[in-house]
Amino acid sequence: MKFKARTLTSPIHRVLATAQNGLEVIRFGGLDTGEIESPFTVVEQRPMFRLRRYFPDAEDMDTRAPVILVPPLMVATHIYDVTREQGAVGILHDRGLDPWVIDFGSPDREIGGMTRNLADHVVAVSEVINIVRQHTGKDVHLGGYSQGGMFCYQTAAYRRSVGIKSIVTFGSPTDAVALPMGITVGAATKGADFMADHVFNRLAIPGWMVRTGFQMLDPVKTVKSRLDFLMQLHDREALLPRERQRRFLEVDGWVAWSGPAIAELLKQFVVHNRMMTGGFVIDDRLISLAEITCPVLAFVGSTDDIGTPRAVRGIRRAAPRADVYEATLRAGHFGLVVGSSAGTLTWPTVADWVLWHEGKHGQPGIAKPMTDEDQPAADGDYTVMSRLVNSASQAAEIGFGVAQDVVDVTVGAAKTTKEIAGEAVRTLPRLARLGVMQAHTRMSLGLLLEEQGRRAPLGELFLFDDRVHTNAAVNERINNVVRGLISLGIRQGSHVGVLMETRPSALATIAALSRLGAVSVLLQPGTDLTEAIRLGEVAGIVADPPNLPDAMKAGVRVFVLGGGENRDLPVGDADHVVDMERIDPDAVRIPDWYQPNPGIASDLAFIVFTRSRGHTEPQFITNHRWALSAFGTASAASLTASDTVYCLTPLHHPSGLLMTLGGAVAGGARIALTRSFDPSRFAEEVHRYGVTVVSYTWTLLGELVDADDLQIQRHHPIRLFMGSGMPRALWKRVRDRFAPAQVVEFYASTEGEAVLANVSGAKPGAKGRPIPGSANIRLAAFDVENDRFIEDERGFVKEAAENDIGLLLAFPRTGGEQSPNVIRGVFRSGDMWIPTDHLFRRDSDGDYWMVDNRNSLIRTARGVVYSLPIEDALADIELLNIAVAFGVEHGAHSLAVAAISRRTDVTSPERKAKEFTPEQFDRALSVLPESQRPDIIYSVDTMPMTTWYRPQTRALAADGIPQASVNAWYYDTADHKYHRLTEAARKRIMKQANS
Structure with missing residues (x-):
């Protein structure tokens, strides 16, 4: 009878306990x-x-x-x-x-x-x-x-x-x-x-949505825990140990999220x-x-x-x-x-x-x-799949029809793999914009910055001195500078010099002149400005305080911008020097002729200067040419808003203006500006700014790979170096030093809008292939001995065959670029091409390799020798830092000479003890025909460089034929090997050059 009583009262007890505990949960949210x-x-x-x-x-x-x-x-x-x-x-x-x-x-x-x-x-x-x-x-x-x-x-x-x-x-x-x-x-x-x-x-x-979202991360577990709670609601003692944890998860553990x-x-x-x-x-x-x-x-x-x-x-x-x-x-x-x-x-x-x-x-x-x-x-440990399988099995145990939901999640996860294939679509809008651009299309730096500001006003545009400047703030500064320029009489089409160090005001000035439709004539600080001002037809100069003394000597009006509020400006003629920071932009009346960003693709936008053969030469850059470099760089380097591009070259350098600034703006990336290139500051700024892409020019990165105390960490954020002119030897060392970062090397012609990019980086030294949207290019068969095209029987120019050397010709897609060097009737009647000065070969994969400039060929007694293949071949010597090849005139002909420098970053005693040997030259140069090998190779302690880290071959050539020493070697045509250069061998070579 007792047994039967227990069986009758137990269910009643469970019901009463469940009701009592359930009422407490309903009233107070849980058990006490x-x-x-x-x-x-x-x-x-x-x-x-x-x-x-x-x-x-x-x-x-x-x-x-x-x-x-x-x-x-x-x-x-x-x-x-x-x-x-x-x-x-x-x-x-x-x-x-x-x-x-x-x-x-x-x-x-x-x-x-x-x-x-x-x-x-x-x-x-x-x-x-x-x-x-x-x-x-x-x-x-x-x-x-x-x-x-x-x-x-x-x-x-x-x-x-x-x-x-x-x-x-x-x-x-x-x-x-x-x-x-x-x-x-x-x-x-x-x-x-x-x-x-x-x-x-x-x-x-809101808090309830946060709670729901957390629970939905594992809906099966959430339902199961609730069922377990209900099934044990009669057993208060079993629930109490976990009650506060349950209440935290189910009720009061979540707050709103702003x-x-x-x-x-x-x-x-x-x-x-x-x-x-x-x-x-x-x-x-x-x-x-x-x-x-x-x-x-x-x-x-x-x-x-x-x-x-x-x-x-x-x-x-x-x-x-x-x-x-x-x-x-x-x-x-x-x-x-x-x-x-x-x-x-x-x-x-x-x-x-x-x-x-x-x-x-x-x-x-x-x-x-x-x-x-x-x-x-x-x-x-759980994997995603084991988690789904486990959840599915629990769903089956509970008896709810949620298994299909789990399957849907699995299918959805599989579908996301398609996103990988969609990455290429990211560059299509940029290329499409280039493809439809015509001479009359509105395009300028100022326009792109304005568009970016409308899309993301709070987006980060550039970083400088550990501070961030948003799109909205930068555009406001640009518009204020525009008002100041208008008040000074600057109009659309005016040529205005910009003489400034790399700083926010320099970017704002260049962008303001673009927004105004004026031409930025970018002057290099610390140089003689007379020739550049004449060639650029400069009517006034915007300068920062450090460059004001030089600007005042130029004989044109000077407008001072930037440098902070507390500035000591030289006292001068008030009409000659104007402090733009004192101009109230709100007080400037905007004339009716002003239209923001009026520039079209064919308009001249910038003038930059280079030094060639001892002369200052201007480069005239249209809005289209700037856009081509900007969108081309953004596409080739896959720049996105997640990138931070570190501009090591100043904005007045073509690389900084066209590639770094242009590519970052076109790609929506952040720009990290640095006052000057300093290896000791490089690592700190890379990590603090989150630099993912670094710009370079020529051998600039050599100081980084040689630095003993470079505090770059193994897991640095850099994914890419992009620039032009990097020697093959340095290219390989950069990849080793900053692995897994890659190098994207660009080539851009001075005229003709030809732009190449080595995107894959698989062939160090190659210039790559034309970027989409750039000019059509061809290699014209060229007689380098007589400096003329090679023609067929009809009088048209032959196209260079695979791996044959030819002169690079470009046909601009827009037809908007005017050049005095246009030639017609080249490959067919009526066609139009713009020749570059560069000789290339195209390999079997379609990649282009530069071999020399037509104006700097080495004309020896045995024929023309090309410099870049020599430099590329010597790059395979482990101890080599930089190699340059050039001609040294002697008598009727020149001698082919290669100057080399030794790496300074070697640390092991075994490598320090090594020196250059003739056998290393024999192996490295064996890939070249005998006629293309240098007559003399010699080692220098320091390679002379220009301001932009380009080896000064003219200075080396001016030193004449290297003297006999243990650090000089000559090529002996008798045994086809290199030997140490003796005085007797030197005299013999000089005699041969005169013959």
Whole structure:
């Protein structure tokens, strides 16, 4: 009978208990566990935060190390105190530490909360560090969960680790390449970019939506946990131990997320991946995680689908100067900080880590140095597919029809692989714009900057002196300069000199003249300006204060711009020197003739100057020519808004104007300006600015690869070097020194709009192939001995065969470029071509190789010798730094001479002991016909260079035939080998040159 009574009353008991507990859940949101929060006091309250100090009445506070915990934006602060016994603050306090927690509050309940951005939070964390240090007199240990950990990294970089003894993060991603649930970067970037620009600039996410989104990351697990709770609702004792954790996840653990903060996270982390590359902006300052120097412990959840292990381990590469450790747990994203694993492993390990760095404990057992190599999945770790399979099996057990949803997710993930094939589409709008451009099409630098400002006014345009300048700010400055120029009588078509160092005012001046429709005549500081002013027909000069004295000597009006407010300007004629900074742009009347950006493709836009054969020569650049270089560079280098282009050459150099400035503007990339090229500053600015692309000219990068103290880290952000004129020997060394970065070499003709690019980089030394949208080109068969075209029986010019040397001809696509060098009737009646001065050959793959300039051929007694093939062949000698070939006139003919310099970056004793040997020359030059090998090779200590790092072959040739020495060698035609140059051999060679 007793047995039967129990069976009758037990169901009734379960029903009553379920009803009673269910009513409590309905009325109060959960069960009363009887637990109380850990005691705390609010030490400081400010608009951005309230700072909690837990267990403030502990007697031994002076001996405890302070630990500051930072929550993520969408999670409530008490994530660190879900339970007293298993929560973070309780365990850290019990282990002898002093826990502090930042409370950002719920943005939808704070004044101005919904306008907060990420930078506001980083600055707030930095302020908290100062407050805690003032209260305790000690440096702090900084910890953060998920995005809170990202704040910790950014704050440490912002402060350059000052006042921070160590950092501990939990599931905090740094590398956006490893996105949650296997989402592809291409798909995520496009979606995140759109959402940041068009959705979250207007909307925020309320707390309930944050909660729902988190739960939907694993909907099956969410449904299963709710069913488990309902099935055990009758058993209060079984539910109480996990009740506070359940309530946190189900009810009160989530807060709203402000729109600007979401947009900035999407832009900086997902779209641009600046946590890895550097160059993100905090309080108008540019910073990089490479500036973190304090120790880091990163907790990795092997089953974490949000802060995936690969994304979390990115901190090792992003912060190469820090000692980075990891602690890997079999836990998901939430389980790293809340739950049984957190209580028994996470927080005790954190305590041991802090005490270790306080000198009171040994190294935690599970904290291991993080390595650079990708970590294989631990036994039992989830992959995306195993996660889906596991979820599907759970769905089957529960009996809900969600398996189809899981299949849909799998199919969707597979579809995202198609994004890879869509990357090529990115360049099509640029090429299409070039393709439809005609002589009358509106096009100019000013126009592109205006368009970019309309698309993304808050987008970052250029970086200078650790500051960022937005599109809106730059366009406002440009328009103000335009008003100032108008007030000074500058009109459309005026030729105005620009004599300025690389600085924001220089960019604004060049862009303002473009917007006005005037011509920028770019003058080189520190040179004789007389000839350039005459050739450029300059009516006035815009100068910065350092160049004002030289500008005043030019005999034209001078307009001073830039240099800050406190400037000591030379006293002069008020009508001759005008301080543009004193002009009130709002007081300038805009004339009716002014139309912003009136320039068309065929208009002259810029005049730059080069030195050739001892003379100053102008290069006249139309808007079309500038656009061709700009869009061509952006396409060939695949420049996007995620790139930061480091301009090592000044804006008055053709490379800086056409390729760097033009390519960055056309590609929507950021431009990092530097005052001057300085290898000692290079590494610092690369990491801080997040430089992904570096511009160069000629041998400029040689100083970088030779620098002994170059502090560039192994995991630098540079992906590409782009420029022109780099010797093949240096090209190979740059790739080795900065691997995995590649080199894109460009060639652009002075006239004719021929532009080539070696995009693949597979053939160092080659100029590559024509970029889409540039001029049609052909190689005309050319008789170099007589300096004339080779004609067929009908009198038309023959086209050079494969690997034969010919003169490069260009046919502009727009037909808008006028040149006095146009020739007609070349390959057929009535055709029109513009000849360049460069001789090329085209290999079997269609790649073009420059062999020489028609005006600098080496005319020896045995025939013409080409210089560039000699330099390319010598590049295979390991000890070689730079090689240049040139002709030295002697009597009726010239001698082919090669000057070489030795690398200075060799460090091993074995390599230092090595010297150039004749056998090295024999091997390297064996690829050339005997008639194309240099007569003499000699070594120089220092290779003379121009201002733009181009070897000065004219200066070397002026020194005459090298003297006999142990560092000079000659080619013996008798045994077909090189030997040391003796005085007897030198006389014999000179005699042969005279014959």
